[in-house]
Amino acid sequence: MNDNLVISSSPHIRTFQTVRGVMVDVLIALGPVVAVSILLFGYRALLTMTVAMLAAMLAEALWLHQWNIFGDGSAAVTGLLLAMTLPPDVAWWIPAIGSVTAIIIGKQVYGGIGNNIFNPALVGRAVLVVSWGTHLVGPIWPVPKPFHFFADISAVTTATPLAGEAEALGTTLSQLFIGNTGGCLGETSAMALLLGGLWLLYKGHIDWRIPGAFIGTVWLMGTLFGGAFYNNSVTTGLFHLLAGGVLLGAIFMATDMVTSPVTPWGKLIFGVGCGLITMLIRLFGSYPEGVTFAILTMNALTPLLDKFTIPRKFGEVKQVA
Amino acid sequence: MAMAIFKGGVHPEYRKELTASLAISVAPLPEKVVIPLQQHIGAPCEPLVEVGDAVKTGQKIGESEGFVSAPVHASISGRVTAIGPYNHPLGRKVAAVTIESDGQDEWDGQIGPLENYVECSPEELRDAIREAGIVGMGGATFPAHVKMSPPEGKAIDTVIINGAECEPYLTADHRLMLEEPEKVVIGLEVMMRVLGAGKGIIGIEDNKPDAIRVIGQLIEDKPALSVVPLKTKYPQGAEKMLIQVITKRQVPSGGLPLDVGVVNHNTGTAAAVADAVLTGRPLIERVVTVTGEGIRRPANLKVRLGTLVSELTELCGGLSDDTRKLIVGGPMMGLAQPTTDLPVIKGTSGILALTGEEVELIESDTCIRCARCVAACPINLVPTFIAQAAEHGRFARAEKLHAADCIECGCCAYVCPARIPLTQWMRVAKAEVLARRKG
Ligand code: SF4
Numbered sequence: 001m002n003d004n005l006v007i008s009s010s011p012h013i014r015t016f017q018t019v020r021g022v023m024v025d026v027l028i029a030l031g032p033v034v035a036v037s038i039l040l041f042g043y044r045a046l047l048t049m050t051v052a053m054l055a056a057m058l059a060e061a062l063w064l065h066q067w068n069i070f071g072d073g074s075a076a077v078t079g080l081l082l083a084m085t086l087p088p089d090v091a092w093w094i095p096a097i098g099s100v101t102a103i104i105i106g107k108q109v110y111g112g113i114g115n116n117i118f119n120p121a122l123v124g125r126a127v128l129v130v131s132w133g134t135h136l137v138g139p140i141w142p143v144p145k146p147f148h149f150f151a152d153i154s155a156v157t158t159a160t161p162l163a164g165e166a167e168a169l170g171t172t173l174s175q176l177f178i179g180n181t182g183g184c185l186g187e188t189s190a191m192a193l194l195l196g197g198l199w200l201l202y203k204g205h206i207d208w209r210i211p212g213a214f215i216g217t218v219w220l221m222g223t224l225f226g227g228a229f230y231n232n233s234v235t236t237g238l239f240h241l242l243a244g245g246v247l248l249g250a251i252f253m254a255t256d257m258v259t260s261p262v263t264p265w266g267k268l269i270f271g272v273g274c275g276l277i278t279m280l281i282r283l284f285g286s287y288p289e290g291v292t293f294a295i296l297t298m299n300a301l302t303p304l305l306d307k308f309t310i311p312r313k314f315g316e317v318k319q320v321a
Numbered sequence: 322m323a324m325a326i327f328k329g330g331v332h333p334e335y336r337k338e339l340t341a342s343l344a345i346s347v348a349p350l351p352e353k354v355v356i357p358l359q360q361h362i363g364a365p366c367e368p369l370v371e372v373g374d375a376v377k378t379g380q381k382i383g384e385s386e387g388f389v390s391a392p393v394h395a396s397i398s399g400r401v402t403a404i405g406p407y408n409h410p411l412g413r414k415v416a417a418v419t420i421e422s423d424g425q426d427e428w429d430g431q432i433g434p435l436e437n438y439v440e441c442s443p444e445e446l447r448d449a450i451r452e453a454g455i456v457g458m459g460g461a462t463f464p465a466h467v468k469m470s471p472p473e474g475k476a477i478d479t480v481i482i483n484g485a486e487c488e489p490y491l492t493a494d495h496r497l498m499l500e501e502p503e504k505v506v507i508g509l510e511v512m513m514r515v516l517g518a519g520k521g522i523i524g525i526e527d528n529k530p531d532a533i534r535v536i537g538q539l540i541e542d543k544p545a546l547s548v549v550p551l552k553t554k555y556p557q558g559a560e561k562m563l564i565q566v567i568t569k570r571q572v573p574s575g576g577l578p579l580d581v582g583v584v585n586h587n588t589g590t591a592a593a594v595a596d597a598v599l600t601g602r603p604l605i606e607r608v609v610t611v612t613g614e615g616i617r618r619p620a621n622l623k624v625r626l627g628t629l630v631s632e633l634t635e636l637c638g639g640l641s642d643d644t645r646k647l648i649v650g651g652p653m654m655g656l657a658q659p660t661t662d663l664p665v666i667k668g669t670s671g672i673l674a675l676t677g678e679e680v681e682l683i684e685s686d687t688c689i690r691c692a693r694c695v696a697a698c699p700i701n702l703v704p705t706f707i708a709q710a711a712e713h714g715r716f717a718r719a720e721k722l723h724a725a726d727c728i729e730c731g732c733c734a735y736v737c738p739a740r741i742p743l744t745q746w747m748r749v750a751k752a753e754v755l756a757r758r759k760g
């Protein structure tokens with residue numbers, strides 16, 4: 001007779017899914033983006049990403065007094081995402097400070113994973129923008145040097161397509177799609193970002209609603225109100241989609257589970273809100289880009305969205321066939 | 322034809338291959354049976370026998386005055402050796418009658434078929450079903466005759482037989498449909514007659530194509546009956562899901578299937594009804610799947626009610642040393658047991674031994690708000706919020722979040738990557754909310 005039978009409540013079987021597994025999958029999803037940014041910007045990209053990830057993991061491990069610096073993997077994700085929002089030629093200490101800020105101010109002071117209100121990576125970025133803005137959002141950006149790993153990318157510079165009409169017209173949609181243009185590490189290649197997004201959708205880690213609504217809203221607003229400066233209004237809409245951080249934000253930032261709604265309608269409204277605010281800033285604000293601020297604003301509204309979008313339970317409306 | 326589906330649900334590993342192809346074998350007559358006086362939802366029975374009495378197989382040994390109740394019968398012939406509390410699959414001790422076998426299996430002479438059941442009145446049939454002690458055999462154990470007595474003014478047009486068997490591992494219903502399909506069909510026809518329902522539907526998950534075929538052939542020339550293949554997805558066999566998928570009707574929150582003109586019964590229940598009218602024999606045996614990685618020789622067994630689980634596990638080669646969990650029922654909704662010293666009852670569809678690997682008691686993490694539980698809940702609840710409310714004792718909030726509607730299917734806890742025992746919290750919340758409503 002076996003007398004060490006475990007007694008616990010049903011269900012007695014579970015998926016083998018773990019928080020760590022989810023985080024590892026997000027890292028995998030970022031693989032193509034990482035690859036493209038290294039191809040385009042060489043060792044500087046690799047350096048920035050490595051510093052950001054290491055700093056984030058170290059900060060978290062120290063805070064939690066844990067030896068395993070990878071932990072549940074969420075710090076690595078935060079660090080890498082932060083790096084994605086930085087310019088390729090940024091000074092090495094910028095990602096370090098940003099990551100530590102992201103982990104400590106963005107996450108741990110709230111009580112760690114699951115409890116933070118704002119996307120930690122974006123908190124890190126926001127603090128960097130406010131404190132060392134000139135290092136981040138200068139008018140001049142390095143031109144990518146594809147396949148030159150040791151290239152000194154700051155030698156030739158350009159402006160990002162979002163900086164103004166003239167710059168925009170200098171970049172074709174296909175250039176934007178592939179990513180061969182100036183911009184932050186993780187935002188230049190739409191192709192790589194979409195690939196990662198598809199993987200996350202396939203694995204069930206993100207719901208289509210947030211990126212779908214975000215992207216859809218940006219395109220719609222760009223088409224309706226962006227003017228026809230980029231050939232015609234539809235291509236202007238596409239331009240707004242592909243240039244800047246919309247895809248990175250929509251696929252990897254706004255979908256951060258902890259800081260976005262859990263209800264289906266909440267997700268949809270969240271996505272629309274992100275798109276709306278992004279475009280209001282782009283079209284009518286004084287900054288060329290608004291993704292960070294848009295997502296942070298919607299993060300703040302998340303508890304409210306959840307509260308008012310509790311789904312209708314099964315059988316609430318009597319249906320008689 | 323595209324199959325209708327319900328929202329949410331999960332796709333666990335089904336593991337039915339362990340027993341799906343094994344024909345039902347009849348377990349040897351037990352030396353001793355322990356028959357709990359309560360094997361159903363409702364009023365417990367009072368014993369009709371005393372210690373020392375001789376009893377015959379099929380003899381009624383427990384009865385209750387209550388309408389929501391079902392009598393119990395001796396499942397072997399022999400002598401009553403004890404009446405008193407005994408381990409029960411529901412976790413507490415329940416008064417039970419212990420019978421030691423005389424090895425004869427001599428049936429009660431009064432038992433005989435209903436004369437020409439096709440011409441019996443609905444009332445006669447219903448009484449026969451009640452007398453036979455038939456309850457929901459899928460595990461819910463709700464007395465069958467009660468479900469077949471709809472209140473005045475509620476017309477029932479459809480009877481559904483639940484052949485989904487969506488719980489992983491279990492194959493008892495599957496084998497029953499393959500090996501005794503006539504009984505399932507006759508049981509269904511009797512129920513339709515009792516209820517005056519014009520339509521009878523047998524819903525079977527599409528991972529059992531052989532059962533769909535066998536039953537389909539059997540009812541070919543019966544226009545009132547049909548087989549509906551169901552998508553294999555847990556909890557397809559949950560009453561509300563099944564009815565929605567088959568009839569497109571949603572059982573209202575807090576309501577019953579008969580509110581939408583439907584009564585549904587489990588496959589085993591239908592077969593028991595057929596037995597009751599064809600032979601007059603009460604419910605004294607059932608098919609049990611004994612399976613799991615911890616069982617050396619898994620099997621589908623026809624066993625007398627009251628047979629001890631320990632006897633069945635021995636029969637199947639014993640529990641392996643690494644068995645860590647013993648479950649009565651399926652892995653999603655069954656109950657973990659501390660011992661094998663407990664009887665098979667009317668609602669015991671399976672005995673499952675899981676080994677260490679599957680059991681893994683891992684500490685839970687904080688909720689990462691991944692919303693998997695929300696997507697998985699077939700009732701459209703937000704399990705993570707209700708669990709949080711329950712954890713903090715905020716039951717008014719739990720009620721507002723519809724905790725009382727939870728069907729305890731286990732999908733939320735199944736998918737949670739943080740391994741939060743969500744279903745357990747749902748039960749806490751639901752019990753508390755219902756208790757408060759009663760005041
Ligand atoms: S599945 Fe678990 S971790 Fe995800 S939202 Fe639900 S409770 Fe939280």
Ligand code: SF4
Pocket residue numbers: 697698699700701702704726727728729730731732733734743744747
């Ligand atoms: S909340 Fe209840 S009904 Fe919903 S998935 Fe969890 S156990 Fe099932």
